[in-house]
Amino acid sequence: MSDFNHPSAPARPPRQSRTGVTSTGARKAGSKSNRSRAREFALQGLYQSLVGRNPVDDVDAFTRDLAGFNKADAAHFDALLHGCNEQAEQLDALITPLLDRPFAEISPIEHAVMWIGVYEMQHCLDVPWRVVINECIELAKEFGGTDGHKYVNAVLNGLAPQLRAAEVEADRAKKPR
Template identity: 80%
Template sequence: MTDDTTTPAAGAPNHDPKARQSRSGLTSTGVRKASAKSNRSRAREFAVQALYQHLVGGNDAAAIDAFTRDLAGFHKADAAHYDALLHGCIESAAQLDVLILPLLDREMERISPIEHAVMWIGVYEFQHCLDVPWRVVLNECIELAKEFGGTDGHKYVNAVLNSLAPQLRAAEVEADRASGKARP
C-alpha cells in the first residue's frame, strides 16, 4: 500500500503543483529552446549572424561563409538554406533595401544591423522561398529579432514585414484573409 502524502526523498525534485511551470520548448524569455528549433530555424540564426558581419564589418561573403560553417552547432542547420539566405541577401541587398526603405520611419543607417539583417531575410524568403508560408516567414523573423535584436526590435521587424507581405505574397495573404487566418 502506498501513501500519496509522503514527502519527497532528500534531493528529489519538488513537484509542487503551485510551482510555476515553463512552457515546453521556450526559455524564460519566450525564445524557443535550441532543442525545439528546426534545421531551417538554425540556418536563419546563422544567416542573421553572418549578415550582421557583412553589414557591420563589410566582410566578404566567402570569408563570412567559411567562418560561420566552422561555428559550433552549424552541422544542425540546413546548410543549403543558410547558403541561399547569406549569398542571396548579399547579392540582392540593394533590391531588398528598395522594398524596405519606404516602410521605415527613419534612415536605414539608424536601423540596428540585426533588424536590418532580419528584414533582409524576411524579404528574401518572401520572394524566393515560396515553399515557406508567409506567416512562417513573418514568425521566424520576429523570433530572430527577439533573440538577437534590441528590446522592441521585433515589433519594428513585424511592422515592416507584415506591410510587405501583401505586396510580395499577394495571393497567399489574400487567401489567408479570406479564411480569417491573416493578421489585419
C-alpha cells in the same frame, strides 16, 4: 556526503520549465528546426557583412566552422547568406518605404532580419508568409533589441501583401468577418 537541506547549503536555482521557450520568449535550441538554425547562422553572417564589411565568402567559411552548424539546413543558409548579400540593394529598396527613419538608425540585427524576411518571401515560396514573419520575429526577439521584433513585424507585415499577394488574400478570405 553533502546535505542540501542544511541551512548553510547553497540554495538550488528554481527549476526551468520545459516549454521550449526561454524566459525572454525565444525558442530553446532543442526545439528549433534545421531551417530555423540556418536562419540564425545566416543572421550572424549577414551581421558580419553589414558591420564588419567582411567578404561573404570569408563569412561563409567562418560560419560553417561554428559549433552547431551541422544541425542547420546548409542549403537554406547558403540561399539566405548569399542571396541577401547579392540582392542587398533590391531588398533595401523594398524595405525603405516602410521605415520611419533612415537605415543608419536601424540596428544591423533588425536590418539583417528584414533582409532574411523579404528574401524568403520572394524566393522561398515553400515557406508560408506567416511562417516567414514568425521566424523573423523570433530572430529579432533572440538577437535584437528590446522592441526590435515589433519593428520587424510591422515592416514585414506591410510587405507581405505586395510580395505574397495571392497567399495573403487567400488567408484573409478564410477569416470570418
